[in-house]
Amino acid sequence: MSEMYVSGQSGIGRLIQALAESGHAVIGPVIRNQALVYDEIDGVEDLPKGWTDLQEPGRYRLEHRGDEKLFGYVVGPASWKQYLSPPEAVVWAGTIGTEGFKSDPVPEPPKYAFFGVRPCELAALRILDNVYTSSNGLPTVAGYTATREKAFIVAVNCSDPGGNCFCVSMDTGPTAKAGYDISITEVVHNGNMRYLLTSGSETGAEVLASIEGLNHASSEEVEAGETVLARAADMMGKRLDTEDLPNLLKGNALNPRWESIADKCLACANCTMVCPTCFCNTVDDNLSLDGEHATRTRKWDSCFTLGFSYMHGQPMRESVGARYRQWMTHKLATWVDQFGEMGCVGCGRCITWCPVGIDITQEVEAIRRGDLRDTHIGVGGYV
Amino acid sequence: METLTDPAVIDQMTPIPFRVRSVREELSHTFTLELEPPDGAFEFLPGQFTMVYAFGIGEVPISISSSASQTGTILQTIRRTGAVTHALGRLKSGDYVGIRGPYGTPWPMDDIEGRDLLIIGGGIGLAPLRPAVYHALENRDDYERVVILYGTRTPDDILFEKEQRSWGDRTDLSTLMTVDAADRGWNGAVGVVTRLIGRVGFDPANTTAMVCGPEIMMTVTAERLIEGHSMAPENIYVTMERNMKCAIGVCGHCQFGSKFICTDGAVFPFPEVAGLFDIKGV
Numbered sequence: 001m002s003e004m005y006v007s008g009q010s011g012i013g014r015l016i017q018a019l020a021e022s023g024h025a026v027i028g029p030v031i032r033n034q035a036l037v038y039d040e041i042d043g044v045e046d047l048p049k050g051w052t053d054l055q056e057p058g059r060y061r062l063e064h065r066g067d068e069k070l071f072g073y074v075v076g077p078a079s080w081k082q083y084l085s086p087p088e089a090v091v092w093a094g095t096i097g098t099e100g101f102k103s104d105p106v107p108e109p110p111k112y113a114f115f116g117v118r119p120c121e122l123a124a125l126r127i128l129d130n131v132y133t134s135s136n137g138l139p140t141v142a143g144y145t146a147t148r149e150k151a152f153i154v155a156v157n158c159s160d161p162g163g164n165c166f167c168v169s170m171d172t173g174p175t176a177k178a179g180y181d182i183s184i185t186e187v188v189h190n191g192n193m194r195y196l197l198t199s200g201s202e203t204g205a206e207v208l209a210s211i212e213g214l215n216h217a218s219s220e221e222v223e224a225g226e227t228v229l230a231r232a233a234d235m236m237g238k239r240l241d242t243e244d245l246p247n248l249l250k251g252n253a254l255n256p257r258w259e260s261i262a263d264k265c266l267a268c269a270n271c272t273m274v275c276p277t278c279f280c281n282t283v284d285d286n287l288s289l290d291g292e293h294a295t296r297t298r299k300w301d302s303c304f305t306l307g308f309s310y311m312h313g314q315p316m317r318e319s320v321g322a323r324y325r326q327w328m329t330h331k332l333a334t335w336v337d338q339f340g341e342m343g344c345v346g347c348g349r350c351i352t353w354c355p356v357g358i359d360i361t362q363e364v365e366a367i368r369r370g371d372l373r374d375t376h377i378g379v380g381g382y383v
Numbered sequence: 384m385e386t387l388t389d390p391a392v393i394d395q396m397t398p399i400p401f402r403v404r405s406v407r408e409e410l411s412h413t414f415t416l417e418l419e420p421p422d423g424a425f426e427f428l429p430g431q432f433t434m435v436y437a438f439g440i441g442e443v444p445i446s447i448s449s450s451a452s453q454t455g456t457i458l459q460t461i462r463r464t465g466a467v468t469h470a471l472g473r474l475k476s477g478d479y480v481g482i483r484g485p486y487g488t489p490w491p492m493d494d495i496e497g498r499d500l501l502i503i504g505g506g507i508g509l510a511p512l513r514p515a516v517y518h519a520l521e522n523r524d525d526y527e528r529v530v531i532l533y534g535t536r537t538p539d540d541i542l543f544e545k546e547q548r549s550w551g552d553r554t555d556l557s558t559l560m561t562v563d564a565a566d567r568g569w570n571g572a573v574g575v576v577t578r579l580i581g582r583v584g585f586d587p588a589n590t591t592a593m594v595c596g597p598e599i600m601m602t603v604t605a606e607r608l609i610e611g612h613s614m615a616p617e618n619i620y621v622t623m624e625r626n627m628k629c630a631i632g633v634c635g636h637c638q639f640g641s642k643f644i645c646t647d648g649a650v651f652p653f654p655e656v657a658g659l660f661d662i663k664g665v
Binding site for chain 2: 091092096099100101103106131132139140141142143250253254279280281282283285286287288291293294296298301303308309310311312313316317318319321322323325326330334337338382
């Protein structure tokens, strides 16, 4: 196990400073428009000290905690995918001439430090890495890969899980196991805010070694951190039973439950926008007024829109029920066939940000209760 | 011209300029582009497709309709349906289109040597099958009987009609054609293409069928071959279509159950997708 350091909040400030000084744009949690999102931070004073987020199905509120915690909340509507595969990104631009087209130069990818990545979000990054590396080993989205490779990851373990969290069910948290350069655990020890820091990579170890004023953690402090995280695992707001889940969903494609979800679902696409792993996109082609310069812009898309499946003048997924089924079945079942793991990390964003509070964990339970696989009703044949 | 070659930096959505050598009107809404690759050769397998980009307008998945042994130019047969295909239809010799690819799974030509080939096309679905026909004819001794069945809406909608008639004149293959609705000049068969199946000779136990057309036509055809002729489902191949945007398994648009049609297909052994046809809106 790598060296465990301990510091107060000033040490966290020096870490942010060190990352900025080594050329990173440091992105971390900040409050904007009464929500926790990710944006560039200059120091520890930009972090949402003393705030927490109350999350229920369809409900999100920020509240003062009454303490000095820097990380006493979970995840808001933003996720790191917005920096790696932005909502809109030019993937190609070029000029047409008599000899075909000439490509514009490709811009240098940004160098980010992601500060405050939660364990479920580390899992989301690993899942996206799989999606964005094609079978021939080349990146399917070059911008993602180039940005991802340069990114420095500071993970923050979760001491205060939210009302819609179920990372324990998905085995993605509340403790970061891999995929970070540095991880932080926040503990209140003898009435003081203490931060346990450890490295998960050589670069992370070098950065930690370079920061002044960090002490080696005592065994008592290490134990305090372990206690906080063990307790957090018992504080999940939600639970998702993953037992035989892919087969359950694939075998219930004709379950009437999909249509009753559709009665509530607004097909607004919020769940797919806030999901840290939803990757679907479309390409928007544009032409300059003189007809000589063209851009190809990749934009986030959602399987909840009618246009997503449009072909030959009609949508293939016309009913909202078919669209919800596609989303949930993909996330929890067919994703496993495609990428070897589920596409859900248990962050609960889709539950919180659903305007009508549809809860994926409850919907799985409803399908499980009304499982049609052993009935005479044709259940549809996913392969 | 700037050379951008590092595959880690160049987005796979980058179109490669191909020069239009000729444009041929096939039917009232269908045309074929003959395209020259920039480096003189374009390797592909029968059944594969490319993403064809109309500069600044957009990109569409189109199967290659020429012989895979002719790499100097490729043919892509396109029906005018939306903004991109209409823009492609306005191109003239000397213009440029962008091409990405080839993409997708091919017809299983190598795996089915020594068997009877039953090639069944509906409408413009003959275009992706034509490279399979060419391959069979260029390697005629590798296969037993070669049968081509074709159905389309009216006598005015027969794709590659002259060429299909010339195939009909050959003694080393059988062709039959049908239309849904005939006019007074038509003296051929009328009705759906499945009706032709019983009218040709093939050995169901030693036959591989390759089917391309509307989904309903492919499912009905496959059912007929399985139930009416005792063909094994795994010897039937179909090709699927969705409005794919990327062709590299990352845009999500062409998901069909667990499959990405662009990378797992577009040619599928029928059992891989059969169950999904029964679920509306998969």
